[in-house]
Amino acid sequence: MTTPASLPATGQATAEPPRAPLPADLPEDGLLAVRDLTVRYGRRLGCAEVTFDLWPGEVLGIVGESGSGKTTLLNALTGRVAIDGGRRLYAVPADDGGGWVDLDTLSEPKRRLLMRRDWGIVHQHPRDGLRLAVSAGANIGEPLMALGARHYGDIRSQALGWLDKVEIAPERIDDLPRTFSGGMQQRLQIARNLVTGPRLVFMDEPTGGLDVSVQARLLDLVRGLVDEMGLAAVIVTHDLAVARLLAHRLMVMKEGRVVESGLTDQVLDDPHHPYTQLLVSSVLQV
Amino acid sequence: MSIPPNGPPTDPPTGPSLSARGLAKTFVLHTQGGVRLPVFSGLDLEVHPGSCLALNGPSGAGKSTLLRALYANYRPDAGQVLIRHDGALLDLTAAPPRRVLEVRRRTLGYVSQFLRVIPRVPALDIVAEPFARAGGTLAEGRDRAATLLRRLNVPERLWHVAPATFSGGEQQRVNIARSFIVDYPVLLLDEPTASLDAANRAVVVELIHQARARGAALVGIFHDREVRDAVADTTFELTAQRTAA
Ligand SMILES: Nc1ncnc2c1ncn2[C@@H]1O[C@H](COP(=O)(O)OP(=O)(O)O)[C@@H](O)[C@H]1O
Ligand SMILES: Nc1ncnc2c1ncn2[C@@H]1O[C@H](COP(=O)(O)OP(=O)(O)O)[C@@H](O)[C@H]1O
Ligand SMILES: [Mg+2]
Ligand SMILES: [Mg+2]
Numbered sequence: 001m002t003t004p005a006s007l008p009a010t011g012q013a014t015a016e017p018p019r020a021p022l023p024a025d026l027p028e029d030g031l032l033a034v035r036d037l038t039v040r041y042g043r044r045l046g047c048a049e050v051t052f053d054l055w056p057g058e059v060l061g062i063v064g065e066s067g068s069g070k071t072t073l074l075n076a077l078t079g080r081v082a083i084d085g086g087r088r089l090y091a092v093p094a095d096d097g098g099g100w101v102d103l104d105t106l107s108e109p110k111r112r113l114l115m116r117r118d119w120g121i122v123h124q125h126p127r128d129g130l131r132l133a134v135s136a137g138a139n140i141g142e143p144l145m146a147l148g149a150r151h152y153g154d155i156r157s158q159a160l161g162w163l164d165k166v167e168i169a170p171e172r173i174d175d176l177p178r179t180f181s182g183g184m185q186q187r188l189q190i191a192r193n194l195v196t197g198p199r200l201v202f203m204d205e206p207t208g209g210l211d212v213s214v215q216a217r218l219l220d221l222v223r224g225l226v227d228e229m230g231l232a233a234v235i236v237t238h239d240l241a242v243a244r245l246l247a248h249r250l251m252v253m254k255e256g257r258v259v260e261s262g263l264t265d266q267v268l269d270d271p272h273h274p275y276t277q278l279l280v281s282s283v284l285q286v
Numbered sequence: 287m288s289i290p291p292n293g294p295p296t297d298p299p300t301g302p303s304l305s306a307r308g309l310a311k312t313f314v315l316h317t318q319g320g321v322r323l324p325v326f327s328g329l330d331l332e333v334h335p336g337s338c339l340a341l342n343g344p345s346g347a348g349k350s351t352l353l354r355a356l357y358a359n360y361r362p363d364a365g366q367v368l369i370r371h372d373g374a375l376l377d378l379t380a381a382p383p384r385r386v387l388e389v390r391r392r393t394l395g396y397v398s399q400f401l402r403v404i405p406r407v408p409a410l411d412i413v414a415e416p417f418a419r420a421g422g423t424l425a426e427g428r429d430r431a432a433t434l435l436r437r438l439n440v441p442e443r444l445w446h447v448a449p450a451t452f453s454g455g456e457q458q459r460v461n462i463a464r465s466f467i468v469d470y471p472v473l474l475l476d477e478p479t480a481s482l483d484a485a486n487r488a489v490v491v492e493l494i495h496q497a498r499a500r501g502a503a504l505v506g507i508f509h510d511r512e513v514r515d516a517v518a519d520t521t522f523e524l525t526a527q528r529t530a531a
Contacts (some may be wrong), residue, residue: 055384058384216405216406217406219405220404220405220406220407223404245404248383248384248387249383249384262361262383263358263359263383263386263387265359266358266359266360266361269354269359269360270313270354270359270360270361272314272361273316274316274317277315277316277317278316278317281317
């Protein structure tokens with residue numbers, strides 16, 4: 001097996017598992033490429049043979065009923081669930097050598113660094129993505145420190161800036177997140193994830209646990225930030241209205257498989273697959 | 287500004303800005319026993335810079351479906367939609383999603399029949415947003431939005447309010463302003479004057495004349511015969527197809 005020339009050096013080659021050649025169809029200007037990704041839970045299928053490419057600035061929505069494999073797919077993408085087949089490829093930023101790397105054959109330290117620096121993960125439940133025992137300010141400051149920030153004043157002023165962006169009053173900076181409402185906690189989690197300026201953000205049902213009245217505010221905020229920062233995102237939601245508002249493109253999942261994909265408005269206004277037609281016709285208006 | 291009803295003089299033809307070739311669309315309703323609704327097939331049309339094509343036909347003939355297919359919102363079963371984008375022809379039916387979005391940002395506008403309200407976003411920003419997306423600044427977008435909203439007689443007190451509570455006519459004027467804020471080379475309009483009074487209809491007619499004068503190619507559905515005669519220089523007839531037995 002030969003090592004593709006485009007693969008950047010990733011530390012000690014001897015410490016790494018053998019590399020398969022990169023797939024031939026990786027888009028030159030892409031950001032993330034997924035090929036035939038499969039996860040099994042014993043005999044039960046989590047997700048099967050999922051393939052897609054994601055470009056910088058693109059928001060991909062994953063929709064489908066509960067149990068269709070959306071969370072499994074997201075967790076497989078972010079390495080929180082072990083994959084049983086398929087590949088996850090990531091385009092390293094140009095200032096870091098550029099080129100595609102296979103996330104599953106990259107050395108562990110290199111993969112951790114890439115993910116910490118370039119990716120954000122917003123969980124459905126804020127408690128899974130926040131540290132509830134430290135202040136709001138520390139929740140925003142920690143990811144910066146993990147990337148090497150040391151200057152206390154800088155970190156605190158960035159934290160204040162982000163509290164403002166996510167519409168949390170600055171005087172709450174030293175409060176613990178457990179004193180926050182669900183909507184505030186979710187906004188804090190978003191700040192914690194975006195403060196490092198990631199290239200790619202994963203969100204699982206970001207408005208899922210919230211009252212309808214606070215959903216709109218969060219959606220508007222996410223929409224604005226994604227636009228402003230030119231973020232790429234993969235957003236899981238069972239709510240087609242959320243998908244309509246946030247996603248450029250949709251993949252519809254059923255029983256672990258992608259049954260239809262396309263531009264968001266195409267999939268929602270002119271669904272072709274029987275399952276998508278059923279999903280769309282089951283809601284009042286999206 | 288006076289432009290004769292049969293259109294402004296245009297430069298020598300440079301080829302169509304938008305054309306459909308062999309376009310076919312049949313809806314298959316899987317949730318209703320797989321009923322097939324053929325809407326059109328083998329459809330050819332083209333529209334040139336500075337021209338406005340009116341789609342005619344009875345209700346249900348497929349005018350909106352065709353317009354949506356031209357916008358790449360509905361996916362045709364066969365045929366091509368060719369658009370001149372950055373000087374080259376692109377087939378929207380075969381373009382990847384991000385290319386379609388890029389075309390929609392800068393080249394292809396669409397005035398839908400109804401405004402899709404976005405929670406919390408005030409009217410002024412809803413109108414300004416496409417301008418910023420097309421590469422302009424938000425500040426200039428807001429300036430232009432204000433000019434358009436004023437022209438379309440949307441009261442200034444509403445500009446900073448999200449349009450969810452607006453009347454149908456007010457929402458439609460916001461929608462129109464949103465689509466005229468970018469000087470799209472190609473613009474599609476689905477009954478833009480349906481819920482407007484005479485004064486605002488006249489404003490829309492004027493906006494369409496100005497768009498043609500700067501060389502835009504337009505395709506529209508105009509419920510109102512007077513408006514259609516005033517803005518369109520060519521027409522395209524659609525006839526209702528029977529559901530396949
Ligand atoms: N940790 C797990 N162990 C066993 N089965 C699981 C586990 N997580 C999810 N599943 C199963 O995998 C399928 C997909 O689940 P999930 O990815 O959570 O779907 P969704 O997020 O769309 O609701 C379901 O059948 C679910 O029961
Ligand atoms: N998204 C859709 N799904 C299924 N059928 C549709 C859809 N959109 C339009 N149709 C059907 O296509 C036919 C043409 O409708 P339309 O294009 O709205 O006609 P017009 O605009 O000429 O009144 C009608 O029978 C309509 O019910
Ligand atoms: Mg889930
Ligand atoms: Mg119609």
